[in-house]
Amino acid sequence: MNPIIDLRQAIVNRVQDNSKxxxxxxxxxxxxxxxxxxxxLGVLFEMIWKxxxxxxxxxxxxxxxxxxxxxAGAGAANPSPS
Structure with missing residues (x-):
């Protein structure tokens, strides 16, 4: 199995029954x-994009x-590591 597909599906499964x-x-x-x-967030954005x-x-x-x-965006584009 492809781990990327598994990650996507796990993320979808985790939030699919959530309210708005x-x-x-x-x-x-x-x-x-x-x-x-x-x-x-990438998986959620991909769903929105599609x-x-x-x-x-x-x-x-x-x-x-x-x-x-x-x-203003220049600093946000390169956030400091957490």
Missing amino acids: EQLAEVIEGSVDHDEKALPG QSSQTEQTHLVDTLYQHLNTD
Whole structure:
């Protein structure tokens, strides 16, 4: 078995029955915290990306690009290790 597929499925299984509020808590609890949460956020982002329209994907990329290319975003783009 492919360990990446197993990790994706484990993450989905862990959150699939969560309410909207619980999903928000998972995301908010993972942002700017332990790097162990980053693969989970990646899987959640992948799900969002696959279900987004081209317009929504463009908006996400624009938002990320703006964040990475501003003075405020420069420090966040290279966070210090936890």
